Amino acid sequence: MSEEPPLVLVVEDEPDLADLYAAWLGDEYRVRTAYGGQEALDALSEDIDVILLDRRMPGLSGDEVLETVRERGIDCRVAMVTAVEPDFDIVEMGFDDYLVKPVTKEALRETVEELNRRSQYDAGVQEFFSLASKRAVLESEKGRATLEESEEYDELTERLDELKGSLDEAITSMDSHADFENLFREFRTDADVPEDVGDPDDG
Template sequence: MPTAQPTVLLVDDEADIVDVYALAFSEDYDVLKAYGGEEALQKVSDADVVLLDRRMPGLSGQEVLSTIRERGSEVRVAMVTAVDPDFDIAEMPFDAYLTKPVEEAELRETVDGLLTLADYDEQVRERFAIAEKMAALEAEKSRSELAESEEYQGLSERAAELDARTSETVGEMDPEAFEQAVTGITEIEDE
C-alpha cells in the first residue's frame, strides 16, 4: 500500500470556494484544483477523491461525473453543490452528495469516509452511494412523494438486494472495517 498522502481534486467554477476547500485539506492531503469541468477531467486520473460542483458553466459537474464513470475510473466523487437534491440524483453515479454551504468538518469527514470506502468491496461502496441518494431525497421530499416515486422505490429495492448479498460476504472482510462501513451507512439513513 502506498505511503503517499491521498490526493483530493477540488472542482468549482468559483475560485474562492476552491481556495477555501484547499485550506481544509492542504495539511493532510495532496490537493489539486480545477476551476471548470474540462480542467477537472485533465486532472482526475491523479485523484483519489473528487469534490465536484454540480452546476458550472461549460461542462457541468454532472457531465464531468458521467465522463469519469464512462472512463471506468474508480475515483470516489462527492457532489458539493447548492442544488437541492431531486429524484434525478437516483441515476447519478456519485458517492456522496453535500448541499452548500458545507462546513470544513463535514468536508473532511466525507473525504475520509470515501477514502475508507475505497478499500471495501464494490457492493458496500454501491450500498453507501444508494444510502446517500436516499438520505438526500428523504431530506427534501415528503413520505407520499417518496412512496409514489419509481426512482426511490428502485433505490430501496437495490439497497435490500445489496444488504442481502453483503451479509454473505461479511466473513471475508476485516471485521473492524466492515463495522465502520455499516456505521456510516446507518448514520446516513438515520438523518
C-alpha cells in the first residue's frame, strides 16, 4: 500500500482564492480548505503537513491561528501567504516561509514542495531554514539603511551565524554533496553556506 500524499491546509478568507490554491495543489497533495481563522482552528489535526495561512482575516487573524498551531504542538510547516508587507515583527513569529501576494502557481507549488522536504530534517535545520527565509523576505522588502538600523535584523543574523556553526558537523557528515545541494539550494549564498563545505563542482 502506498503512502498517502502530504496534507495541505489552505487558510484564506477569500473563498475563490482558497479554491484556486487548492486546485493548483490538488494533483499532488491532499488539500483541506478553511475560509477563515475559526474554520482553520476547527480543521487543525495532527496529520496536517503544511499550512498556507493568510495573515489578515476578519475575526481570528492568521497571526492568532499560527500561535494556536504552535501552542497545540502540531508538527507542521507553515507559510504565510499574505498581502501584508513583512515588518521586523516577523522575526519572532513561528512560521517557516513568507509569500507576499499575489503569488503564482509555480511559487506556491515550489513553496509547498520545499516545506514538505524540510519536515524530514531535525529542529535545528528547520530553524535555520525558517530564519533564512525571514532574512530573505526582509532583505527583499526593506532598504539597506533600514536593515542596518534594526536590532531585530542584527539578532536574526547573529542567530543564523550560530546555527550555521552548529550545523557544520551534520552537513559535512552527509553522504554526498548532492544531499548538501538539496538541503541548501534556496540559500546558497556566501553568507549562508557553512564555510567548511566545498563547492560540489570542486570534487
